[in-house]
Amino acid sequence: MSRNPSVLITGASGEIGHELIAHLTAGDAARQVVTLDLNPLQPELAAKVRQQFVGSILDTQLLERIIAEYEVDRVYHLAALLSTRSEFSPALAHKVNVEGALNLLEFAQKQGESHGRPVVFFYPSSIAAFGLPDLATKAAAGKVKEDDFNVPTTMYGANKLYCEHLGRYYSRHYKQLAAETLSGKVDFRCLRFPGLISAETVPSGGTSDYAPEMIHAAASGKPYDCFVRPDTRIPFMAMPDAVTAILRLMSAPREKLTRSVYNVGAFAPSAAEFETVVRAAFPMATLGTKVDTKRQGIVDSWPADVDDSTARRDWGHAPKYDFATSFHDYLMPSIRKRYGG
Ligand code: SER
Numbered sequence: 001m002s003r004n005p006s007v008l009i010t011g012a013s014g015e016i017g018h019e020l021i022a023h024l025t026a027g028d029a030a031r032q033v034v035t036l037d038l039n040p041l042q043p044e045l046a047a048k049v050r051q052q053f054v055g056s057i058l059d060t061q062l063l064e065r066i067i068a069e070y071e072v073d074r075v076y077h078l079a080a081l082l083s084t085r086s087e088f089s090p091a092l093a094h095k096v097n098v099e100g101a102l103n104l105l106e107f108a109q110k111q112g113e114s115h116g117r118p119v120v121f122f123y124p125s126s127i128a129a130f131g132l133p134d135l136a137t138k139a140a141a142g143k144v145k146e147d148d149f150n151v152p153t154t155m156y157g158a159n160k161l162y163c164e165h166l167g168r169y170y171s172r173h174y175k176q177l178a179a180e181t182l183s184g185k186v187d188f189r190c191l192r193f194p195g196l197i198s199a200e201t202v203p204s205g206g207t208s209d210y211a212p213e214m215i216h217a218a219a220s221g222k223p224y225d226c227f228v229r230p231d232t233r234i235p236f237m238a239m240p241d242a243v244t245a246i247l248r249l250m251s252a253p254r255e256k257l258t259r260s261v262y263n264v265g266a267f268a269p270s271a272a273e274f275e276t277v278v279r280a281a282f283p284m285a286t287l288g289t290k291v292d293t294k295r296q297g298i299v300d301s302w303p304a305d306v307d308d309s310t311a312r313r314d315w316g317h318a319p320k321y322d323f324a325t326s327f328h329d330y331l332m333p334s335i336r337k338r339y340g341g
Pocket of ligand 1: 126127156195205
């Protein structure tokens with residue numbers, strides 16, 4: 001049992017969690033970290049956290065146990081089924097992505113009511129929350145704002161958009177008809193991420209995975225057929241900038257935040273531009289294109305880029321890496337080390 005202020009990270013062994021743990025457990029960290037994931041953490045990550053719970057976000061008894069044992073005032077709810085996987089199992093996706101998020105919001109509400117401080121709750125949403133009806137509209141729209149085209153075509157996108165609303169509800173309107181005011185115990189903060197590219201991990205189950213898959217395949221000497229057309233364009237971000245954005249948003253003074261959900265972007269190359277850069281770095285790479293028309297349809301419904309000016313203004317979103325530097329300064333050094341290039 002620990003009554004020190006604690007952080008709970010769900011989905012901690014996933015791509016974002018992997019990198020976030022290192023930052024949240026750095027020497028001067030104010031809070032101890034507790035994790036919850038279906039899969040055990042890698043030993044070097046496990047060594048950094050106070051306790052890892054191996055289990056499901058759908059297991060409410062396990063969540064009750066964490067409430068009983070820890071005083072959590074920060075939640076990073078990262079656990080989810082990504083977009084491609086969700087399309088194969090929509091009912092399961094709803095369970096994990098929506099019921100799971102609801103369980104964690106209830107968890108945060110109860111924690112906030114018990115210790116009296118708002119629980120700052122980070123939720124990663126996605127460009128999948130957008131749905132552009134056709135390529136002409138996508139081309140004309142350019143950088144989309146948060147509130148435009150909120151008509152997702154995927155189960156995952158619908159789940160994310162609804163959970164954004166749930167978060168806003170818990171933050172501002174929770175049990176609004178009750179005699180006492182119960183809202184304000186959850187301080188919900190959300191980023192709509194573009195496709196993320198990590199040098200450390202290869203994603204699984206996403207639809208923006210073609211870019212990181214291409215890079216990791218080329219670096220490890222494996223042939224790769226990109227599953228979208230060369231002209232396909234969506235925004236991307238290097239993982240360190242995603243983690244920095246999370247940390248900045250979470251530490252921003254509440255009064256600076258004019259929204260609960262922010263677009264964040266960094267660069268938006270086409271699949272052909274990715275291929276050119278990967279070929280330049282790995283001239284021996286065997287890269288082709290084999291369009292999966294169905295997955296292509298999903299990526300075509302996502303914006304070519306996002307307008308993240310509100311994030312830049314409110315809490316200083318400022319990605320360090322653009323397309324070129326993300327390759328040369330971030331991805332290449334770590335990837336070469338990893339695959340021995
Ligand atoms: N990049 C994720 C995916 O493709 C979306 O959040 O599923």
